[in-house]
Amino acid sequence: MTMLPASAHVRSVYLGPDGIFANCSSQTALIDSSTIDPQTSRDLAKVAQDQQMIILDAPVSGGTAGAQAGTLTFMVGGDEQQYFRFKDILSLMGKNIVYCGGSGNGQVAKVVNNMLLGISMMGTAEAMSLGVSLGMDPKTLAGIINTSSGRCWSSDTYNPFPGVLENVPSSRGYSGGFGADLMLKDLGLATEAAKAVQQPVPLGSLAQQMYQTFSLQGKGHLDFSAIIQLFQKQ
Amino acid sequence: MTMLPASAHVRSVYLGPDGIFANCSSQTALIDSSTIDPQTSRDLAKVAQDQQMIILDAPVSGGTAGAQAGTLTFMVGGDEQQYFRFKDILSLMGKNIVYCGGSGNGQVAKVVNNMLLGISMMGTAEAMSLGVSLGMDPKTLAGIINTSSGRCWSSDTYNPFPGVLENVPSSRGYSGGFGADLMLKDLGLATEAAKAVQQPVPLGSLAQQMYQTFSLQGKGHLDFSAIIQLFQKQ
Amino acid sequence: MTMLPASAHVRSVYLGPDGIFANCSSQTALIDSSTIDPQTSRDLAKVAQDQQMIILDAPVSGGTAGAQAGTLTFMVGGDEQQYFRFKDILSLMGKNIVYCGGSGNGQVAKVVNNMLLGISMMGTAEAMSLGVSLGMDPKTLAGIINTSSGRCWSSDTYNPFPGVLENVPSSRGYSGGFGADLMLKDLGLATEAAKAVQQPVPLGSLAQQMYQTFSLQGKGHLDFSAIIQLFQKQ
Amino acid sequence: MTMLPASAHVRSVYLGPDGIFANCSSQTALIDSSTIDPQTSRDLAKVAQDQQMIILDAPVSGGTAGAQAGTLTFMVGGDEQQYFRFKDILSLMGKNIVYCGGSGNGQVAKVVNNMLLGISMMGTAEAMSLGVSLGMDPKTLAGIINTSSGRCWSSDTYNPFPGVLENVPSSRGYSGGFGADLMLKDLGLATEAAKAVQQPVPLGSLAQQMYQTFSLQGKGHLDFSAIIQLFQKQ
Numbered sequence: 001m002t003m004l005p006a007s008a009h010v011r012s013v014y015l016g017p018d019g020i021f022a023n024c025s026s027q028t029a030l031i032d033s034s035t036i037d038p039q040t041s042r043d044l045a046k047v048a049q050d051q052q053m054i055i056l057d058a059p060v061s062g063g064t065a066g067a068q069a070g071t072l073t074f075m076v077g078g079d080e081q082q083y084f085r086f087k088d089i090l091s092l093m094g095k096n097i098v099y100c101g102g103s104g105n106g107q108v109a110k111v112v113n114n115m116l117l118g119i120s121m122m123g124t125a126e127a128m129s130l131g132v133s134l135g136m137d138p139k140t141l142a143g144i145i146n147t148s149s150g151r152c153w154s155s156d157t158y159n160p161f162p163g164v165l166e167n168v169p170s171s172r173g174y175s176g177g178f179g180a181d182l183m184l185k186d187l188g189l190a191t192e193a194a195k196a197v198q199q200p201v202p203l204g205s206l207a208q209q210m211y212q213t214f215s216l217q218g219k220g221h222l223d224f225s226a227i228i229q230l231f232q233k234q
Numbered sequence: 235m236t237m238l239p240a241s242a243h244v245r246s247v248y249l250g251p252d253g254i255f256a257n258c259s260s261q262t263a264l265i266d267s268s269t270i271d272p273q274t275s276r277d278l279a280k281v282a283q284d285q286q287m288i289i290l291d292a293p294v295s296g297g298t299a300g301a302q303a304g305t306l307t308f309m310v311g312g313d314e315q316q317y318f319r320f321k322d323i324l325s326l327m328g329k330n331i332v333y334c335g336g337s338g339n340g341q342v343a344k345v346v347n348n349m350l351l352g353i354s355m356m357g358t359a360e361a362m363s364l365g366v367s368l369g370m371d372p373k374t375l376a377g378i379i380n381t382s383s384g385r386c387w388s389s390d391t392y393n394p395f396p397g398v399l400e401n402v403p404s405s406r407g408y409s410g411g412f413g414a415d416l417m418l419k420d421l422g423l424a425t426e427a428a429k430a431v432q433q434p435v436p437l438g439s440l441a442q443q444m445y446q447t448f449s450l451q452g453k454g455h456l457d458f459s460a461i462i463q464l465f466q467k468q
Numbered sequence: 469m470t471m472l473p474a475s476a477h478v479r480s481v482y483l484g485p486d487g488i489f490a491n492c493s494s495q496t497a498l499i500d501s502s503t504i505d506p507q508t509s510r511d512l513a514k515v516a517q518d519q520q521m522i523i524l525d526a527p528v529s530g531g532t533a534g535a536q537a538g539t540l541t542f543m544v545g546g547d548e549q550q551y552f553r554f555k556d557i558l559s560l561m562g563k564n565i566v567y568c569g570g571s572g573n574g575q576v577a578k579v580v581n582n583m584l585l586g587i588s589m590m591g592t593a594e595a596m597s598l599g600v601s602l603g604m605d606p607k608t609l610a611g612i613i614n615t616s617s618g619r620c621w622s623s624d625t626y627n628p629f630p631g632v633l634e635n636v637p638s639s640r641g642y643s644g645g646f647g648a649d650l651m652l653k654d655l656g657l658a659t660e661a662a663k664a665v666q667q668p669v670p671l672g673s674l675a676q677q678m679y680q681t682f683s684l685q686g687k688g689h690l691d692f693s694a695i696i697q698l699f700q701k702q
Numbered sequence: 703m704t705m706l707p708a709s710a711h712v713r714s715v716y717l718g719p720d721g722i723f724a725n726c727s728s729q730t731a732l733i734d735s736s737t738i739d740p741q742t743s744r745d746l747a748k749v750a751q752d753q754q755m756i757i758l759d760a761p762v763s764g765g766t767a768g769a770q771a772g773t774l775t776f777m778v779g780g781d782e783q784q785y786f787r788f789k790d791i792l793s794l795m796g797k798n799i800v801y802c803g804g805s806g807n808g809q810v811a812k813v814v815n816n817m818l819l820g821i822s823m824m825g826t827a828e829a830m831s832l833g834v835s836l837g838m839d840p841k842t843l844a845g846i847i848n849t850s851s852g853r854c855w856s857s858d859t860y861n862p863f864p865g866v867l868e869n870v871p872s873s874r875g876y877s878g879g880f881g882a883d884l885m886l887k888d889l890g891l892a893t894e895a896a897k898a899v900q901q902p903v904p905l906g907s908l909a910q911q912m913y914q915t916f917s918l919q920g921k922g923h924l925d926f927s928a929i930i931q932l933f934q935k936q
Contacts (some may be wrong), residue, residue: 580843
């Protein structure tokens with residue numbers, strides 16, 4: 001099992017002259033839990049097939065807290081039989097082990113979900129800031145949204161407005177959680193994958209640019225819900 | 235009770251020489267269920283107070299289907315005691331009667347929720363289109379999103395990708411539902427209110443521009459989830 | 469002649485009970501040099517016509533420096549014969565007196581030009597920042613752009629990158645010039661006018677949101693070319 | 703000299719087992735006129751240096767018309783002495799041979815200029831459409847912009863509104879010229895390079911998404927000024 005920062009590292013570790021493919025025997029089973037672009041996962045799967053090895057892409061969500069508690073979600077791409085074969089092993093580390101389809105689809109599910117998350121978080125940040133600027137109490141506003149059609153995870157579980165929810169990063173100075181620079185990385189993967197298949201993603205792309213602006217202002221280490229600070233007087 | 239298309243009509247009906255304020259006696263109770271900008275509702279409330287009348291702003295959500303079934307949500311702004319006084323009457327037409335705070339706050343809640351809805355819907359449309367372009371099955375993808383952090387009403391209750399959910403507009407040619415041009419109107423109210431309080435809303439504003447583009451292409455009469463067609467080859 | 473901050477002031481001064489229309493005799497000639505929404509100018513023109521008065525909308529560009537030097541540009545809307553009649557008077561204050569067509573068209577020309585200016589300035593700021601981040605010398609880069617298809621006034625006459633041009637705000641700490649908050653006002657007029665005629669303006673709208681973000685960060689008093697600071701590490 | 707469609711082809715032709723670097727002797731001088739990402743050009747330059755070869759990146763602008771007439775612009779990156787050595791040869795094909803700095807800077811200049819061009823063209827398209835929707839004559843409007851601060855190449859030399867200028871693509875059904883899909887490619891290179899150096903480019907990125915949307919609607923073969931059709935009723 002591997003879990004590496006970016007595609008370049010994965011390519012090096014798997015495809016390099018001293019790498020995994022050059023040194024493992026056929027029938028070796030490999031699971032890569034890095035979050036990388038789907039095409040790299042598919043390229044690895046092709047090499048694995050040529051060498052009669054088995055590989056699954058299985059990126060995770062849930063953060064360091066989920067890893068420590070063993071409650072991660074694994075999104076798995078690859079051969080379905082192999083998924084069933086290794087599901088129990090992954091279950092030792094995660095709570096939800098989801099099959100997403102052929103090779104690379106674990107990455108697709110991860111990157112698409114996180115693009116929508118980045119958009120929803122920015123949307124919630126704009127909505128909460130606007131409502132409060134227009135005179136509403138933030139808890140009342142969140143209560144209405146959370147029982148209406150604006151409802152989303154970013155609003156009902158991870159609200160970015162300080163004081164609306166307890167035990168979330170926005171109520172402890174945006175420490176802990178999922179870093180803004182990690183969201184920026186995933187939005188970069190999403191827009192890059194979108195470009196490769198000629199798919200327009202205007203909101204995803206604007207979210208990426210706003211997180212890039214936020215990072216440039218020296219705030220990339222904060223939780224990603226801190227993006228609300230772009231919309232508030234500091 | 236009044237329910238009119240836009241602020242100009244409301245101003246005319248309430249403030250005009252033959253209007254409500256000129257012709258009703260003090261202590262008259264007024265409920266305006268139009269969806270308009272918060273400032274107009276607050277202007278009316280000030281006149282009402284000067285004339286010792288009572289007014290609540292109480293825009294609705296739930297569409298024509300909710301109106302027929304008596305399951306609308308009323309978002310109510312104004313004096314809290316008056317809200318309790320008239321809650322039972324509103325309950326004859328709606329299922330949720332929510333108090334949002336002082337005058338105009340009913341409008342604020344409505345317009346802020348709908349801005350977030352427009353953003354979420356566009357985000358879901360981009361995410362579903364991207365995932366399917368990258369090779370995922372739409373139902374599988376929606377299933378993963380709906381149990382993950384990308385989860386939102388637009389994804390789990392009103393998914394814009396045809397065939398993912400039954401009995402939603404996307405599965406019947408985008409007929410019925412909440413028209414794209416009505417979403418465009420609400421996004422216009424949101425960005426106008428944001429300008430008045432100097433609040434940046436970049437995603438809300440881009441969503442408005444995309445709905446305007448969609449409307450220009452002659453599609454404003456379709457359900458607002460049809461915005462996904464901007465991101466798909468027709 | 470009047471020159472007032474915003475539409476509300478103009479409406480009050482012209483249409484109020486103690487205002488111009490209530491107190492001037494027929495045949496009075498009026499010139500309004502405020503920068504306001506075209507619809508207000510057209511509304512005034514209609515009242516003027518009813519009262520047999522003459523009115524021209526004649527917003528200016530050129531800033532306080534242009535006003536002191538008498539080199540302003542006047543963009544004039546209204547009856548063409550009246551334009552010729554008053555051109556000489558305007559020439560005492562301005563160098564270019566341009567006829568734009570019927571009532572309100574002076575405002576249209578001003579607001580449309582300034583929307584394109586705001587877009588070009590942001591585009592130039594992004595382009596210069598990107599080129600320098602990628603290793604180019606800013607003067608070399610500007611020299612190439614200014615003789616190529618990226619050429620624009622924001623690049624060749626008012627470059628936002630410090631040190632590229634002398635005697636422009638970017639080379640004196642973004643003091644003087646045309647304030648970012650004035651650009652924000654004009655972008656607001658442009659997007660509001662666009663909404664009224666159902667015209668999509670996605671880049672104009674995003675430029676407005678970025679200037680709003682910049683203003684929220686306490687920088688609205690700087691020259692509008694300082695928007696480049698959004699794209700640079702401070 | 704090479705001129706190839708994209709980075710993958712350049713890498714293959716130069717770095718492949720049967721490629722240029724594997725088969726040429728030291729002191730060979732190479733000029734690559736492909737439009738690709740700056741990093742690839744810099745990677746090639748490093749290999750060339752190791753093998754004591756000479757390489758210049760020299761992408762062109764001017765289109766097929768400029769190529770036939772010998773009036774191309776070459777933007778050259780690499781060693782300055784080598785630039786002077788080969789300038790005369792490039793002058794046989796081009797009119798302007800511009801030195802941009804070290805290796806890769808020819809690509810930087812090209813991609814940055816074209817990003818600003820894409821933004822200016824979209825901005826001009828929005829501005830012209832808005833002005834005409836608000837009642838102005840397109841030639842009058844262009845005349846005012848072209849002598850004002852909104853002036854840019856897209857407005858004064860290549861105006862996208864049909865009938866404003868003669869002998870440009872907008873006046874012959876958007877045929878000929880620089881294809882929208884080529885602009886889309888260059889905007890993709892710009893945003894990718896921006897991501898690599900953590901540089902926000904919100905307008906450049908939105909322009910890319912709008913060109914992607916336009917291409918999806920089957921219009922990528924038209925001249926890039928046809929983007930104005932996104933903003934007009936068809």
